[in-house]
Amino acid sequence: MSLTSTAIEDRPEEETAGATGALVEFRGLRRAFGPTVALDGLDLTARPGELLALLGPSGCGKTTALRVLAGFEQPDSGEVLVDGQDITRVPANRRDAGMVFQSYSLFPHLNARDNVAFGLRVRKVSAAERRARAAELLDLVGLPEHGDRYPHQMSGGQQQRVALARALALRPRVLLLDEPLSALDAKVRLTLREEIRRLQLSLGITTIFVTHDQEEALSMADRVAVLNAGRLEQCAPPAELYERPATAFVAEFVGTMNRLTGRLTDGRQVEVAGVTLPVDGELPSAGREVEVLIRPENITATADPAGTATVVSASFFGSVTRVLLDLPGGGSVKSDVPSRDAGELVPGVRARVEPARRPVLVVPAPGSGA
Numbered sequence: 001m002s003l004t005s006t007a008i009e010d011r012p013e014e015e016t017a018g019a020t021g022a023l024v025e026f027r028g029l030r031r032a033f034g035p036t037v038a039l040d041g042l043d044l045t046a047r048p049g050e051l052l053a054l055l056g057p058s059g060c061g062k063t064t065a066l067r068v069l070a071g072f073e074q075p076d077s078g079e080v081l082v083d084g085q086d087i088t089r090v091p092a093n094r095r096d097a098g099m100v101f102q103s104y105s106l107f108p109h110l111n112a113r114d115n116v117a118f119g120l121r122v123r124k125v126s127a128a129e130r131r132a133r134a135a136e137l138l139d140l141v142g143l144p145e146h147g148d149r150y151p152h153q154m155s156g157g158q159q160q161r162v163a164l165a166r167a168l169a170l171r172p173r174v175l176l177l178d179e180p181l182s183a184l185d186a187k188v189r190l191t192l193r194e195e196i197r198r199l200q201l202s203l204g205i206t207t208i209f210v211t212h213d214q215e216e217a218l219s220m221a222d223r224v225a226v227l228n229a230g231r232l233e234q235c236a237p238p239a240e241l242y243e244r245p246a247t248a249f250v251a252e253f254v255g256t257m258n259r260l261t262g263r264l265t266d267g268r269q270v271e272v273a274g275v276t277l278p279v280d281g282e283l284p285s286a287g288r289e290v291e292v293l294i295r296p297e298n299i300t301a302t303a304d305p306a307g308t309a310t311v312v313s314a315s316f317f318g319s320v321t322r323v324l325l326d327l328p329g330g331g332s333v334k335s336d337v338p339s340r341d342a343g344e345l346v347p348g349v350r351a352r353v354e355p356a357r358r359p360v361l362v363v364p365a366p367g368s369g370a
Helices: 062-070 112-122 127-140 156-168 186-203 214-220 238-243 248-253
Strands: 024-033 036-046 051-055 077-082 097-100 174-178 206-211 223-228 231-236 258-265 269-272 275-278 289-294 299-303 309-317 320-326 332-338 350-355 361-364
Touching (some): 112 156, 206 214
Antiparallel strands (some): 024 077, 289 361
């Protein structure tokens, strides 16, 4: 399937030459494949000009949502709107969108220049204009000297740049990226995600980016929508999503999270590791025994002969060291300690563990009946 199949439309190129970011809305989208429900009433909006990441585990519905927007899948119910216009039943080749896939999907018999210009040729743009536009876009993605190269003569990162240029050739109002970096090695992935973000900001194009990589989502997106079993758990800017997750699923899917045994007290407070902390979010409906969700950076670990925890391991991550400690009575906890302060936290050392005094999420303890 070609990259340009979502963007080729039988109208002159000049009609879209000034296109800007569009407002995209999913309203109550449902899509099932036999007994498997991929989308279960999804409501979500991408604002004009923003990069919205769809993040979640495999099978959560993020790629299905993207394919419904592209026109490759039809929802069982619900609507897709672009700038207020219902496009749910509009054919894929008449949607003003460009799509980049994980597998590049370049035409192997065309060089980079002709791959980029393919949609323009279908739209019957003149040869001179096609060459000029292709040259402009290859320069934009950092490949000005690669126009005569064929896909087999380029690296994976270069092929994906060509795929991105081809998706942009028709000046779409919406850019759809389906895990476009997952087939690349780590260094190329980092470089390309920075370049994609730079291009997206400079063009002002509404972009929806599907990924299962939380680091990609948090580093690139204006907002991140976390999906779970076809439903939206939370959509928020990266910092808010990380610092104030709306649900336990979001808290544990985004970043690393500790689960510590705690007990609810009067009011919205919980006792955990000898400290009383305010509770954020919903309280369990039954039982006072809970598990408290706390990130490693919000756990202080200090070497102390009188401490009740024992260091199991210490992993160096540059500015921080992640320390794994065994707790009395079973269980363990991870603590992110500034590396300059972690010298004494070596395996076997006793340590004192203390949670930061900030609001926490709680979930029912196993067997609580909640």
